[in-house]
Amino acid sequence: MSNIGSYEKRRENFSWDIAKEVLGWKEGEILNIGAMCSDRICAQGKSDKKALIWQGFGGKQKTYTFNDLRVLSNGYAKFLKDLGVEPGEKVCLFMDKIPELYISFLGVLKMGAVAQPLFSAFGDESLEVRLLSADTKVIFTTRKHVKKVRKIQDRLPALEKIVVVEGNPDKLKEGEIFFQVEEAPPVEEFDVFESGPETPSVLHYTSGTTGQPKGAQHAHASVWGQALTTSWVLDLNDDDIYWCTADPGWVTGTSYGIIGPWSLGATQCVLDSGFTSAAWYNFIQDNKITVWYSAPTAIRSLMRDGEGLVKQFDLSSLRHLASVGEPLNAEAVIWSEKVYGLPFLDTFWQTETGSMMITNFPGMKIKPGSMGKPFPGIVAGILDLKTHKPVTEPGTVGLIAFRPGWPSMFREYVKKPDIYRSKFVGAADDAQPAELRTDESLWYVSGDRASFDKDGYYWFVGRDDDVINTGGHLVGPFEIESALVEHEAIAEAAAIGKPDEVNMEVVKVFITLNPGYEPSDDLELNIMNFIRKRLSPLAMPQEIEYSEKLPKTRSGKILRRYLKALEWGEEVGDLSTLEDD
Amino acid sequence: MADEMKDMVLEYVIDEYVDEDDDIEVDFDTPLISSGIVDSFSMVSLKVFLEKKCHVSLPDKEATPEAFDTVNKICELVRRFQD
Numbered sequence: 001m002s003n004i005g006s007y008e009k010r011r012e013n014f015s016w017d018i019a020k021e022v023l024g025w026k027e028g029e030i031l032n033i034g035a036m037c038s039d040r041i042c043a044q045g046k047s048d049k050k051a052l053i054w055q056g057f058g059g060k061q062k063t064y065t066f067n068d069l070r071v072l073s074n075g076y077a078k079f080l081k082d083l084g085v086e087p088g089e090k091v092c093l094f095m096d097k098i099p100e101l102y103i104s105f106l107g108v109l110k111m112g113a114v115a116q117p118l119f120s121a122f123g124d125e126s127l128e129v130r131l132l133s134a135d136t137k138v139i140f141t142t143r144k145h146v147k148k149v150r151k152i153q154d155r156l157p158a159l160e161k162i163v164v165v166e167g168n169p170d171k172l173k174e175g176e177i178f179f180q181v182e183e184a185p186p187v188e189e190f191d192v193f194e195s196g197p198e199t200p201s202v203l204h205y206t207s208g209t210t211g212q213p214k215g216a217q218h219a220h221a222s223v224w225g226q227a228l229t230t231s232w233v234l235d236l237n238d239d240d241i242y243w244c245t246a247d248p249g250w251v252t253g254t255s256y257g258i259i260g261p262w263s264l265g266a267t268q269c270v271l272d273s274g275f276t277s278a279a280w281y282n283f284i285q286d287n288k289i290t291v292w293y294s295a296p297t298a299i300r301s302l303m304r305d306g307e308g309l310v311k312q313f314d315l316s317s318l319r320h321l322a323s324v325g326e327p328l329n330a331e332a333v334i335w336s337e338k339v340y341g342l343p344f345l346d347t348f349w350q351t352e353t354g355s356m357m358i359t360n361f362p363g364m365k366i367k368p369g370s371m372g373k374p375f376p377g378i379v380a381g382i383l384d385l386k387t388h389k390p391v392t393e394p395g396t397v398g399l400i401a402f403r404p405g406w407p408s409m410f411r412e413y414v415k416k417p418d419i420y421r422s423k424f425v426g427a428a429d430d431a432q433p434a435e436l437r438t439d440e441s442l443w444y445v446s447g448d449r450a451s452f453d454k455d456g457y458y459w460f461v462g463r464d465d466d467v468i469n470t471g472g473h474l475v476g477p478f479e480i481e482s483a484l485v486e487h488e489a490i491a492e493a494a495a496i497g498k499p500d501e502v503n504m505e506v507v508k509v510f511i512t513l514n515p516g517y518e519p520s521d522d523l524e525l526n527i528m529n530f531i532r533k534r535l536s537p538l539a540m541p542q543e544i545e546y547s548e549k550l551p552k553t554r555s556g557k558i559l560r561r562y563l564k565a566l567e568w569g570e571e572v573g574d575l576s577t578l579e580d581d
Numbered sequence: 582m583a584d585e586m587k588d589m590v591l592e593y594v595i596d597e598y599v600d601e602d603d604d605i606e607v608d609f610d611t612p613l614i615s616s617g618i619v620d621s622f623s624m625v626s627l628k629v630f631l632e633k634k635c636h637v638s639l640p641d642k643e644a645t646p647e648a649f650d651t652v653n654k655i656c657e658l659v660r661r662f663q664d
Contacts, residue, residue: 057616096617121620147600168604274614275621276646304642471622501641506625521633528626529597537622 002362004232010376016407019224022231023263031220033201034077034109035192037262038069046265053241053269053287054099062099066265069103074190075181076107083161083177085138087112087193088200092131092139094149096120097247097272100165100181104140105248105258107181109201112193113138114217116203119249119473120145125483125534128152129212130205131159134414143167146176197221197407203414204251206351207476209465215414216351222255223263225355225408229375230260233347234291235320235362242268243284244293250473251351252324255408256293277305281313288317295325297471299332299344300502307339315340320362322347325472326504327460330369346371348400348460350446351474352423354408357446358400358458371450371458379403382452383443385464388425390443394454397461401425401443409437409444466560468497470505475539477560483534484509487527489517492550496564498543506542510550510563519546586635586659591652593630598623609653614646624649631655637662 004010020026023036024044041051047067054062064072080091091108093115095101101117108115116134118127127148131139135158139149146164150173153159162176169178195201201220205213230236234256242261246252261268271283275298284292302310321336321344328346337343345360348371358380360372374380381390382398391398404424412433413420421427424436425443436442449461468475477495484493492512497505509527517523524544532540551559565571587609595607598619605611605618613619619627628644631637637659648658 121622144603272617274617274619274646276615276650278647279615305645525626525630525633528629532623532626537620540622540626542625 002232002235003237004235004361004363007361007364007373007376010232014376016224016228016377019228019407023223023227030192030194031197031199031223032109032112032192032195033220033223033259033263034073034106034111036223037259038066038073038106038110039192041066041262041265042070044265049265050267051262052099052102053267054272055270055283056098056272057274064099064103066262069106069262071186071188072103072181073106073110074187075184076104077111077190077192078187079179079181079184080108080113080138081111083138085111085113087195088114089138090114090116090134090136090203092116092118092134092136092141093248094118094120094122094127094139094141094145095166096142096144097253097270098142098166099270100140100142101248102258102270103181104165105254106262109195109220110190110192112195112199114200114203115254116215117248117254118205119247119536121538122148122249122536123532123534124148124151126479126536126539128155129479130215131156133205133212134203134215137161138163140165143171146172195220198411200411202254204254204351206251207467207474207479208419209467209476210478211419211476212479213476214416214419216251216410217412217414218354218408219411222354222408223259225406226255226260227263229356229359230256230264230266233345233356233359233361233375234260234293234322236261236264236266236291238265240266240290241288241317242266242291242293243271243287243289244268245271245280245295245298246293246324251354252293252295252472255355256324275301277302277309278312281310281315284315284318285313290317291320291322292318293322293324294344295472296323296328296332297325297503299323299328299336303332303335304502310339318342321345322360324349324356326469327371328369333366333368343368348372348448348458350448352410352444353402353406353446354410355406357402357406367453367455367457369459370453371460373456373458378406379440380458381443382450382458383425383445385449388443388445395451397449397451399464400446400448400450400458402446403440404437404442404444405440411437466496466564468495468505468507470497470500470507470538471503473538475507479535480507480509480531480539480541481558483531483539484511484527486534487530489513489523490527492558494550494558494560494563495541496560496567498567500542507539508543508545508567509541510545510547512547512550587652587656589634590631590655594619594627594652597626607652610651612650613652614650619649621646627655631659635659635663 480495498508
């Protein structure tokens with residue numbers, strides 16, 4: 001019997017207070033995610049239970065108990081407090097998937113600061129816009145990544161401390177601090193910050209069609225949604241060994257790679273080494289992983305390496321598989337059932353929602369290729385593309401929307417109240433974030449399109465904007481275009497998503513060159529590496545098309561949708577605003 | 582000729598993926614993908630480099646993390662498709 005039992009009954013008798021029962025949380029306890037994932041689990045008698053089984057490059061391994069998490073996160077919390085960091089200030093975590101990342105995340109929250117994890121493959125420009133936007137005060141990083149911080153620190157007036165938490169202290173620059181928590185005196189007791197449900201907790205950045213990335217601010221109440229969905233959708237139990245393959249630089253890696261499993265006291269594994277199918281299977285086999293939460297891009301890469309490889313490993317420990325990041329194609333669901341004996345269950349949610357919204361559940365009839373059904377407690381709808389009224393006819397494509405009010409919902413976009421407001425259909429012009437996120441007469445619009453069928457299953461269609469979903473990560477075209485025109489050879493640029501068998505989409509760019517430059521192989525490689533280093537490997541164009549001129553509106557705006565429609569072989573739509581030749 | 586290709590690929594990997602002050606020695610057998618020196622997304626620029634410089638077309642199916650894991654393996658793959 002799965003944790004959720006009957007989906008229909010759960011929907012009938014739903015209250016978010018069930019999350020408190022699942023966690024054994026009593027009124028009056030401190031609602032602080034850092035403490036709930038460490039101190040509280042120890043108080044439940046699980047001090048010696050394994051919390052983290054970590055494996056890095058070259059097979060290096062480390063294991064931490066929940067008591068280790070408690071003491072070491074206290075160490076980070078005390079360090080930050082001694083440094084003068086105040087509750088509510090932002091502490092960026094910029095490192096690979098090393099134990100320091102997971103444990104310092106808890107420490108930051110324990111002392112009341114906001115954890116701002118950033119993907120370690122970000123280049124210096126991607127890092128700069130996010131730190132500048134958040135007024136980040138402290139950054140935790142490693143010897144390997146501190147170089148990128150050094151390049152931009154002069155342009156970050158709010159950044160006061162650069163702390164290197166791992167590696168060799170010898171080559172640090174003046175003013176940088178070296179703090180290795182495992183070498184510091186253990187901190188047995190720490191006075192945890194008494195956060196409440198609305199106290200800011202985690203800040204994740206997400207890309208949009210226009211402008212720079214937006215900071216989606218979450219609050220400590222998110223744990224109710226993250227814990228309950230982990231229990232009911234991922235079906236985690238006390239004796240499970242869980243593996244979430246996501247990086248905490250993205251929301252899946254914190255919601256389901258830290259908060260969900262550890263708030264429930266589950267043992268989780270982390271593999272911090274490059275992807276190869278054999279290495280992943282080996283990791284599952286060695287650690288006897290039972291529940292595996294991964295992404296379609298990885299699953300399709302595993303498919304490419306075939307069934308023969310699967311047979312070389314003992315994967316019999318697996319009992320439940322789930323997927324997130326982009327729609328999981330029906331072929332992948334069918335293939336996983338054939339080769340692993342278990343289908344990957346697709347889950348749909350996003351940075352802003354903080355927890356799963358529409359998903360397939362254990363025990364539910366799976367329709368391969370479908371997103372599943374709304375989580376109990378979530379009111380989902382499809383809004384007409386023009387009128388924004390809910391559609392009632394199955395099969396009608398519209399905007400996926402949700403009634404506000406679930407606990408993991410983001411509380412604001414940092415410094416961007418107008419953009420936050422624009423995400424709610426029916427919002428008054430002067431409505432404040434706190435009103436918007438609790439007003440159940442509004443619809444929060446996700447930015448994705450889908451339809452539902454006669455049985456209430458949702459079917460993903462695509463994005464409603466120009467944001468590129470590559471390997472489950474959203475990349476903003478504006479960010480890429482802004483960086484491209486900084487290249488000396490490029491005059492104008494447009495970035496779109498191009499269909500890709502493994503990654504769903506990859507970045508394709510159209511560029512016009514400045515006088516004196518000619519298309520060449522060397523220039524193409526130079527541009528690719530320029531973007532890879534400045535932004536990230538995800539933003540790197542995988543195809544560059546040279547053009548004499550880019551299509552524009554009469555007001556001079558580049559018509560990305562026209563280029564995208566041509567690329568995807570779709571109708572180009574209304575071209576009345578297209579600039580005449 | 583074979584050694585020239587290996588030297589060229591090694592030089593490109595060091596120039597593009599390894600920082601000067603990284604304490605990493607990269608040789609023909611150093612794991613690139615499985616050690617994190619080159620991430621799987623960045624493999625694409627490496628593939629483009631090989632295709633342009635070695636005048637070869639590498640099918641996506643063959644350009645796997647395993648096949649790209651060392652300079653020696655990369656050159657083996659390129660030679661297979663040059664023949």
